[in-house]
Amino acid sequence: MRYMRGGAVTKRLIEIDDALLDAARGALGTTGITETVVTALARSVDETQYRERLDRISRLGATAAEATQDLLNDDVMRGAWR
Secondary structure, three states, rough: OOOOOOOOOOOOOOOOOOHHHHHHHHHHOOOOOOHHHHHHHHHHHHHHHHHHHHHHHHHHHHHHHHHHHHHOOHHHHHOOOO
């Protein structure tokens, strides 16, 4: 499998623990070394970006929840219509 995520591909020589590679293959459902490493790297990046988006949404949600409190407050809403 040749996986390019919009960038150049460079051949690298690295040492990988065999047991860790086998465990990663099983967890990722991959077979080859390159496929396993590329899939693991891509998922790591995707997961980080996903967490960052969730954090932004969570912060927006907190702001919306604070604003909603006024909408749920009868006294505030009565005053809004005066």
